[in-house]
Amino acid sequence: MLQQTTVKAVAPYYLRFTEKFPTVQALASADREDVLAAWAGLGYYSRARNLHACAQAVVALGGFPQDVQGLRVLPGIGPYTAAAVAAIAFGVPVVPVDGNVERVTARLFAITEPLPPARKKLAQLAITLNADREAQERPSDFAQALFDLGSSLCSPRAPACGLCPWQGECAGHKQGIAAELPRKLPKAERPVRYGAAFLAQDAAGQILLRKRAEKGLLAAMTELPGTEWRLENWSEAEILQVAPFAAGWKLAGRVKHVFTHFTLYLDVYVAQIKHFSNQAVSDGFLVPVECVKDTALPSVMQKCFEKGLSCLKEKKS
């Protein structure tokens, strides 16, 4: 969960997740739908699929591999996580190199080459940081202390060099460039895409949902029926032409959602209907409104659902 996600965002998910799946065996034997639903809202959903597969691999192996090489084979476990688990769980004297450690290292050695090209060099320098006897003897404490140094004192914008135990050895501080490091190459500009989503509710209080494709963005997650997401804005006439079925569709509003590599605007259309035809449901499934929270609804779709639902409620009253 902590891969690219802050402790604060993870904490409530972690508590709910470990309550729902208290053991590796429980997670391994769970339905994937339930795992995805427990992850919904956290993002990077391949992590949930990988973690589920990882639990199954660990059960098949009869336990956790206890060294970096063995861990590295598991789904979703890359160089960083293998080193972190080896050091923290199994006392192996290795240095997990995450974003914090990259930053500390870039400053300590005054590496001015920008990321991402400097990544390999930073990793090679970082793995020498635990050369001291004390660090070798306490791999878990050393790894976590390094994370904490990076997240608290050696922070991205305004490092507290005056409080840093490594200030005397820090080349970046000595040169007065610590706060500028690590340098980064400019990022590609984020394109905008447009689409529409449809929320229909029947007299029994059910709504129609769909399951997304197994690969790609929001893979295997739940969504409202909708149009393609394209570079060009849609007119209302165009949108109504591709609605999942004919109904008195009304515009509830527009949802904005920022993904890593594009910004999405979705026009949310709502309709109150008597009942869903078999034809309408063939593409998806019906869920009572109060059960939508139990489905694997990603945040962008949660926003659409809330916008549409509040519009339907207004029209009733």
Place this chain on the structure above:
DNA sequence: AATCCGTGGTC
């Protein structure tokens, strides 16, 4: 190697 993959907090 470069791209794809979410989301929420912060300044």
Place this chain on the structure above:
DNA sequence: TGACCAAGGAT
């Protein structure tokens, strides 16, 4: 408001 960033991994 917007750009940056977070206990990265897979392809």
